[in-house]
Amino acid sequence: MTRTGSPLGRRVLFGVLGVVVLAAVWELYKALGPATGVVLGDLTVLPRTSDLAMPHVWDMVARLFRPVRSSGDDEMMWQAVLQASFFSLGVAAVGWLVGVVVGMLLAILMQRFRTAESALLPWIVLSQTVPLIAIAPLVKRWGSQIEIGSFSWENWMSVALIASYLAFFPVSIGALRGLESPDVNHVELMRTYSVGWRATLIRLRLPASVPYLLPALRLAAANAVIGTVVAEVSIGLRGGIGRMIVEYAAAAGGDPAKPWAPIFGAVVVGLLAAGVVALIGLALTRYRRGETPA
Amino acid sequence: MSTAPSEQGQPVASTGTAAVSVAGVSKVFASRKGADVTALEAVDLTIAPGEFVSLIGPSGCGKSTLLRLIADLDSPTSGSIEVFGKTARQARIDQAYGIAFQQAGLLPWRTVRSNIELPLELHRVGKPARAARSSELLALVGLSDFADKYPDQLSGGMQQRVAIARSLAESPGLLLMDEPFGALDEMTRERMQTELVRICAETGAAVVFVTHSIPEAVFLSNRVVVMSPRPGRIRDVIAVDLGRAEGRGEGLREADSFFEAVVAVRESLHGEPAGAPAARGVDQR
Numbered sequence A: 001m002t003r004t005g006s007p008l009g010r011r012v013l014f015g016v017l018g019v020v021v022l023a024a025v026w027e028l029y030k031a032l033g034p035a036t037g038v039v040l041g042d043l044t045v046l047p048r049t050s051d052l053a054m055p056h057v058w059d060m061v062a063r064l065f066r067p068v069r070s071s072g073d074d075e076m077m078w079q080a081v082l083q084a085s086f087f088s089l090g091v092a093a094v095g096w097l098v099g100v101v102v103g104m105l106l107a108i109l110m111q112r113f114r115t116a117e118s119a120l121l122p123w124i125v126l127s128q129t130v131p132l133i134a135i136a137p138l139v140k141r142w143g144s145q146i147e148i149g150s151f152s153w154e155n156w157m158s159v160a161l162i163a164s165y166l167a168f169f170p171v172s173i174g175a176l177r178g179l180e181s182p183d184v185n186h187v188e189l190m191r192t193y194s195v196g197w198r199a200t201l202i203r204l205r206l207p208a209s210v211p212y213l214l215p216a217l218r219l220a221a222a223n224a225v226i227g228t229v230v231a232e233v234s235i236g237l238r239g240g241i242g243r244m245i246v247e248y249a250a251a252a253g254g255d256p257a258k259p260w261a262p263i264f265g266a267v268v269v270g271l272l273a274a275g276v277v278a279l280i281g282l283a284l285t286r287y288r289r290g291e292t293p294a
Numbered sequence B: 001m002s003t004a005p006s007e008q009g010q011p012v013a014s015t016g017t018a019a020v021s022v023a024g025v026s027k028v029f030a031s032r033k034g035a036d037v038t039a040l041e042a043v044d045l046t047i048a049p050g051e052f053v054s055l056i057g058p059s060g061c062g063k064s065t066l067l068r069l070i071a072d073l074d075s076p077t078s079g080s081i082e083v084f085g086k087t088a089r090q091a092r093i094d095q096a097y098g099i100a101f102q103q104a105g106l107l108p109w110r111t112v113r114s115n116i117e118l119p120l121e122l123h124r125v126g127k128p129a130r131a132a133r134s135s136e137l138l139a140l141v142g143l144s145d146f147a148d149k150y151p152d153q154l155s156g157g158m159q160q161r162v163a164i165a166r167s168l169a170e171s172p173g174l175l176l177m178d179e180p181f182g183a184l185d186e187m188t189r190e191r192m193q194t195e196l197v198r199i200c201a202e203t204g205a206a207v208v209f210v211t212h213s214i215p216e217a218v219f220l221s222n223r224v225v226v227m228s229p230r231p232g233r234i235r236d237v238i239a240v241d242l243g244r245a246e247g248r249g250e251g252l253r254e255a256d257s258f259f260e261a262v263v264a265v266r267e268s269l270h271g272e273p274a275g276a277p278a279a280r281g282v283d284q285r
């Protein structure tokens, strides 16, 4: 039996260890690195080590437990960040879901019809070369023109749409590979049972695609989160982590630890998204037997 | 209509429709470079219900191709194939045969039991009937204790037994097997052969069995079809009379009649003039 991965406990331990090492490297560089940073030509390779550019780890953590505006009696920073994180996570989840559904449908279509594959695949690949910055305003403009009855397009939908645009790609490619992964042997066996394409899809191709699908879902989740954060900024959606990062960056001068708070929030969103996909993987363990590390 | 011409060794029981009737079948694979491969040429073969026939011959002589034509996984360039009096296509649709390949081809995400139940499930057999049938088959191949294991938890021989059980799920009158024991070690192989003889006796199915091994072919078969390559033809059909299945135990492997049949097949395979005169008169190339 070839199983990958280690017991949960050890993986968590390694995760924590990674964070500790990262913090140690940060502090070590801050203590020992040159104050002006490392500059090659015009290019800053490593940042300056001032408190302004690189606050102490403990300062950044402590900042989470003070009110949002240092003076007022606002809610705690961590509360604000968490709220924004969940908002972004929700939008990203919608985008992810739409992306997964579209990606799966495209993959199934391409598997079913050779011609669809040769007609669609180049466009799918090409679609990912269009920069987010270019499509965000377009999506917003188109969205604002949609109004059907009581339904009206809202900004968060534009963000989710952009997230799904980034998420569908790995799913369509991964699922296509997965759907085409069964041996000739198995496909012919289904033929000897004289069952049609649908039964072959459900009993053979979909289950066989799971090992290919899971990494694609993980990648789609990461893409959806990044897409959401970036699109929040370019579309100007309030309430999420993306907007918070931009707003707090402006406060860096007087409160250098503040901009880092929403960045931690973004990390949390990423971790939660990865966790959800891991749970999906756990639920599909049966279909990952004999899975070989790619 | 389904009487094949010049065959040595007649079918054991030639009453009723033949299990398989192959008449004048040729198969040419067209290749892009223009060099067509004639995999089979003018093949005639009739197999009676309940008869065990082995196909033997060097690699590339078209054994698998012939089996695939019978299974309707491919269609002949010319000639006709009937299975229980129907076209190969209709026979496939009616599930007239079960099939097993060299690779067990089990679905790794299904337990042993649900692998065996796969064809039943696909053909909408109800759950209780499925469970009853799979229990029966698990007992038949001696894997009752492994019903809930997954294929990767089984040895190669066990996997192959599951594949055989699966091929028997719908009680087909015909079993098509392409080197099913080819990947097994010699010990396992002999045990599986003995088991297969017993299973065939119990189910009464006709078998077309592709193999590389002369002793295997002789031990299992009523008739051994010796094929020659380029183009694939039937060179000889050798009747092996080792008695009916019930009497065929391990002791048979040491019997004189067994060795005589092995020698006959070997001579035919190596094209020695010793045996009967060549089975065909139209051998020009």
Ligand SMILES: Nc1ncnc2c1ncn2[C@@H]1O[C@H](COP(=O)(O)OP(=O)(O)O)[C@@H](O)[C@H]1O
Binding pocket: B029, B030, B037, B038, B039, B057, B058, B059, B060, B061, B062, B063, B064, B065, B066, B232
């Ligand atoms: N799908 C195919 N396309 C082209 N040539 C094939 C194909 N299948 C088999 N052949 C050729 O037909 C011949 C017979 O093959 P096969 O029936 O597999 O032989 P065997 O099973 O006796 O080893 C070989 O020369 C092989 O290369």
Ligand SMILES: [Mg+2]
Binding pocket: B063, B064, B065
């Ligand atoms: Mg072969």
